[in-house]
Amino acid sequence: MIRINLLPEEFQARKRKLRISPHWGFVVAAVVGFLLLLSLLTLWQRSHLNRLEMEIRQTRVEAERQKADLKLVRELTALKEKILQRMQVVEQLNQNRTRWIEILTALSQSVPEDMWLVTFKEKGTGTAAQAQIQGMCFSLKPIALFMDRMEETEWFSRPRFAFARRVAVPDGMAYDFEVVADLFSYEKIFFAHEISAEQKDLKEEKNSRKGKG
Numbered sequence: 186m187i188r189i190n191l192l193p194e195e196f197q198a199r200k201r202k203l204r205i206s207p208h209w210g211f212v213v214a215a216v217v218g219f220l221l222l223l224s225l226l227t228l229w230q231r232s233h234l235n236r237l238e239m240e241i242r243q244t245r246v247e248a249e250r251q252k253a254d255l256k257l258v259r260e261l262t263a264l265k266e267k268i269l270q271r272m273q274v275v276e277q278l279n280q281n282r283t284r285w286i287e288i289l290t291a292l293s294q295s296v297p298e299d300m301w302l303v304t305f306k307e308k309g310t311g312t313a314a315q316a317q318i319q320g321m322c323f324s325l326k327p328i329a330l331f332m333d334r335m336e337e338t339e340w341f342s343r344p345r346f347a348f349a350r351r352v353a354v355p356d357g358m359a360y361d362f363e364v365v366a367d368l369f370s371y372e373k374i375f376f377a378h379e380i381s382a383e384q385k386d387l388k389e390e391k392n393s394r395k396g397k398g
Contacts, residue, residue, distance in 0.1 A: 288340045288368070292318070295334035295341075300327040307368060314368040316341060321359050325349060328362050341366040 289305075296302060300322040308315045322328060328349065335341040347363035 291338040291340050297327045297330045299323050316366045316368045319363045323359050340369050343367050
Protein backbone atom coordinates (compact mmCIF):
# COMPACT_ATOMS: atom_id res chain seq x y z
CA MET A 186 0.00 0.00 0.00
CA ILE A 187 1.26 3.38 -0.91
CA ARG A 188 1.15 6.00 1.89
CA ILE A 189 1.10 9.62 1.01
CA ASN A 190 1.89 12.28 3.65
CA LEU A 191 -0.51 15.15 2.95
CA LEU A 192 0.91 17.38 5.81
CA PRO A 193 2.62 20.56 4.78
CA GLU A 194 6.41 20.43 4.74
CA GLU A 195 6.84 22.76 7.77
CA PHE A 196 4.77 20.38 9.93
CA GLN A 197 6.67 17.44 8.65
CA ALA A 198 10.01 19.10 9.59
CA ARG A 199 8.69 19.97 13.11
CA LYS A 200 7.59 16.38 13.60
CA ARG A 201 11.03 15.17 12.63
CA LYS A 202 12.57 17.56 15.16
CA LEU A 203 10.45 16.11 18.02
CA ARG A 204 11.87 12.64 17.52
CA ILE A 205 14.22 11.57 20.41
CA SER A 206 17.47 9.92 19.62
CA PRO A 207 17.98 6.53 21.27
CA HIS A 208 21.33 7.80 22.74
CA TRP A 209 19.44 10.10 25.15
CA GLY A 210 18.26 7.08 27.12
CA PHE A 211 21.83 6.19 28.04
CA VAL A 212 22.48 9.76 29.08
CA VAL A 213 19.43 9.83 31.34
CA ALA A 214 20.37 6.48 32.83
CA ALA A 215 23.88 7.72 33.49
CA VAL A 216 22.55 10.87 35.21
CA VAL A 217 20.16 8.84 37.36
CA GLY A 218 22.95 6.43 38.28
CA PHE A 219 25.22 9.32 39.19
CA LEU A 220 22.51 10.82 41.41
CA LEU A 221 21.98 7.45 43.09
CA LEU A 222 25.70 7.14 43.63
CA LEU A 223 25.79 10.62 45.19
CA SER A 224 22.87 9.67 47.44
CA LEU A 225 24.62 6.47 48.56
CA LEU A 226 27.86 8.37 49.15
CA THR A 227 25.98 10.97 51.19
CA LEU A 228 24.31 8.25 53.27
CA TRP A 229 27.65 6.55 53.86
CA GLN A 230 29.27 9.84 54.93
CA ARG A 231 26.40 10.56 57.31
CA SER A 232 26.72 7.08 58.79
CA HIS A 233 30.47 7.54 59.16
CA LEU A 234 29.92 10.97 60.75
CA ASN A 235 27.40 9.52 63.21
CA ARG A 236 29.87 6.80 64.15
CA LEU A 237 32.60 9.38 64.68
CA GLU A 238 30.31 11.48 66.87
CA MET A 239 29.50 8.39 68.93
CA GLU A 240 33.20 7.61 69.35
CA ILE A 241 33.85 11.21 70.38
CA ARG A 242 31.13 11.01 73.02
CA GLN A 243 32.52 7.71 74.32
CA THR A 244 36.01 9.17 74.42
CA ARG A 245 34.77 12.16 76.39
CA VAL A 246 32.96 9.89 78.84
CA GLU A 247 36.10 7.78 79.24
CA ALA A 248 38.20 10.91 79.73
CA GLU A 249 35.86 12.14 82.45
CA ARG A 250 36.00 8.72 84.09
CA GLN A 251 39.78 8.69 83.98
CA LYS A 252 39.84 12.21 85.36
CA ALA A 253 37.69 11.06 88.28
CA ASP A 254 39.94 8.03 88.80
CA LEU A 255 43.03 10.26 88.71
CA LYS A 256 41.47 12.57 91.27
CA LEU A 257 40.71 9.59 93.50
CA VAL A 258 44.29 8.34 93.16
CA ARG A 259 45.63 11.77 94.12
CA GLU A 260 43.33 11.92 97.15
CA LEU A 261 44.38 8.44 98.25
CA THR A 262 48.05 9.34 97.77
CA ALA A 263 47.64 12.49 99.85
CA LEU A 264 45.84 10.48 102.55
CA LYS A 265 48.64 7.90 102.53
CA GLU A 266 51.26 10.64 102.95
CA LYS A 267 49.36 12.11 105.89
CA ILE A 268 49.11 8.69 107.54
CA LEU A 269 52.83 8.08 106.99
CA GLN A 270 53.65 11.48 108.48
CA ARG A 271 51.52 10.71 111.54
CA MET A 272 53.17 7.32 111.88
CA GLN A 273 56.59 8.96 111.70
CA VAL A 274 55.58 11.47 114.37
CA VAL A 275 54.31 8.68 116.63
CA GLU A 276 57.46 6.64 116.01
CA GLN A 277 59.63 9.65 116.75
CA LEU A 278 57.73 10.32 119.96
CA ASN A 279 58.15 6.70 121.04
CA GLN A 280 61.82 6.84 120.14
CA ASN A 281 62.29 10.11 122.05
CA ARG A 282 60.45 8.68 125.05
CA THR A 283 62.70 5.61 125.09
CA ARG A 284 65.72 7.84 124.54
CA TRP A 285 64.90 10.06 127.48
CA ILE A 286 64.25 7.10 129.74
CA GLU A 287 67.71 5.76 128.91
CA ILE A 288 69.31 9.21 129.30
CA LEU A 289 67.75 9.84 132.70
CA THR A 290 68.60 6.32 133.83
CA ALA A 291 72.24 6.82 132.83
CA LEU A 292 72.25 10.24 134.50
CA SER A 293 70.81 8.95 137.78
CA GLN A 294 73.35 6.13 137.86
CA SER A 295 76.14 8.68 137.42
CA VAL A 296 75.17 10.79 140.44
CA PRO A 297 77.43 9.98 143.42
CA GLU A 298 76.54 10.31 147.09
CA ASP A 299 76.34 13.76 148.70
CA MET A 300 75.12 15.25 145.39
CA TRP A 301 71.66 16.09 144.10
CA LEU A 302 70.62 17.45 140.74
CA VAL A 303 68.45 20.54 140.39
CA THR A 304 67.88 21.06 136.66
CA PHE A 305 68.54 19.23 133.39
CA LYS A 306 68.20 21.03 130.06
CA GLU A 307 68.82 20.03 126.48
CA LYS A 308 70.27 22.68 124.19
CA GLY A 309 70.41 22.30 120.43
CA THR A 310 69.25 19.36 118.34
CA GLY A 311 70.76 16.48 116.42
CA THR A 312 74.53 16.23 116.50
CA ALA A 313 74.78 19.65 118.20
CA ALA A 314 72.64 18.64 121.20
CA GLN A 315 74.12 19.39 124.62
CA ALA A 316 73.07 18.60 128.16
CA GLN A 317 73.18 21.40 130.71
CA ILE A 318 73.06 20.00 134.24
CA GLN A 319 72.90 21.98 137.45
CA GLY A 320 73.14 20.53 140.93
CA MET A 321 74.50 20.94 144.42
CA CYS A 322 77.00 19.08 146.59
CA PHE A 323 79.04 19.61 149.74
CA SER A 324 82.47 19.31 148.10
CA LEU A 325 84.12 19.45 144.68
CA LYS A 326 85.16 15.80 144.66
CA PRO A 327 81.65 14.44 143.79
CA ILE A 328 81.54 16.77 140.78
CA ALA A 329 84.70 15.20 139.31
CA LEU A 330 83.36 11.70 140.00
CA PHE A 331 80.05 12.65 138.40
CA MET A 332 81.79 13.84 135.25
CA ASP A 333 83.89 10.65 135.04
CA ARG A 334 80.78 8.50 135.29
CA MET A 335 79.03 10.56 132.63
CA GLU A 336 81.96 9.97 130.30
CA GLU A 337 81.54 6.21 130.74
CA THR A 338 77.91 6.20 129.58
CA GLU A 339 76.75 5.96 125.97
CA TRP A 340 74.71 9.15 126.14
CA PHE A 341 77.21 11.75 127.33
CA SER A 342 80.62 12.76 126.03
CA ARG A 343 83.15 15.48 126.80
CA PRO A 344 81.60 16.61 130.10
CA ARG A 345 83.07 19.95 131.10
CA PHE A 346 82.90 22.02 134.18
CA ALA A 347 80.98 25.29 133.73
CA PHE A 348 81.10 26.84 137.21
CA ALA A 349 80.88 26.12 140.93
CA ARG A 350 80.10 28.61 143.66
CA ARG A 351 79.64 28.28 147.38
CA VAL A 352 76.18 28.99 148.68
CA ALA A 353 74.59 28.86 152.07
CA VAL A 354 72.22 25.95 152.85
CA PRO A 355 70.35 25.07 156.06
CA ASP A 356 73.03 22.49 156.99
CA GLY A 357 75.94 24.82 156.31
CA MET A 358 77.74 25.59 153.03
CA ALA A 359 77.46 23.78 149.71
CA TYR A 360 78.51 24.14 146.11
CA ASP A 361 76.10 25.16 143.38
CA PHE A 362 77.59 23.84 140.13
CA GLU A 363 76.88 23.38 136.43
CA VAL A 364 78.21 20.73 134.04
CA VAL A 365 77.83 20.76 130.26
CA ALA A 366 78.23 17.66 128.08
CA ASP A 367 77.57 16.60 124.52
CA LEU A 368 74.38 14.59 124.28
CA PHE A 369 74.39 11.59 121.97
CA SER A 370 71.52 10.57 119.73
CA TYR A 371 70.62 7.06 118.59
CA GLU A 372 72.42 7.71 115.31
CA LYS A 373 75.64 8.75 117.02
CA ILE A 374 75.48 5.75 119.36
CA PHE A 375 74.90 3.39 116.43
CA PHE A 376 77.81 4.96 114.55
CA ALA A 377 80.04 4.67 117.61
CA HIS A 378 79.12 0.98 117.98
CA GLU A 379 79.93 0.39 114.31
CA ILE A 380 83.35 2.03 114.68
CA SER A 381 84.02 0.08 117.87
CA ALA A 382 83.10 -3.20 116.18
CA GLU A 383 85.36 -2.44 113.21
CA GLN A 384 88.24 -1.54 115.49
CA LYS A 385 87.71 -4.76 117.44
CA ASP A 386 87.74 -6.83 114.25
CA LEU A 387 90.91 -5.11 113.06
CA LYS A 388 92.59 -5.71 116.40
CA GLU A 389 91.63 -9.40 116.42
CA GLU A 390 92.87 -9.80 112.85
CA LYS A 391 96.16 -8.11 113.74
CA ASN A 392 96.64 -10.36 116.79
CA SER A 393 95.81 -13.40 114.64
CA ARG A 394 98.51 -12.45 112.13
CA LYS A 395 101.03 -11.96 114.91
CA GLY A 396 100.20 -15.40 116.31
CA LYS A 397 100.74 -17.01 112.92
CA GLY A 398 104.01 -15.17 112.47
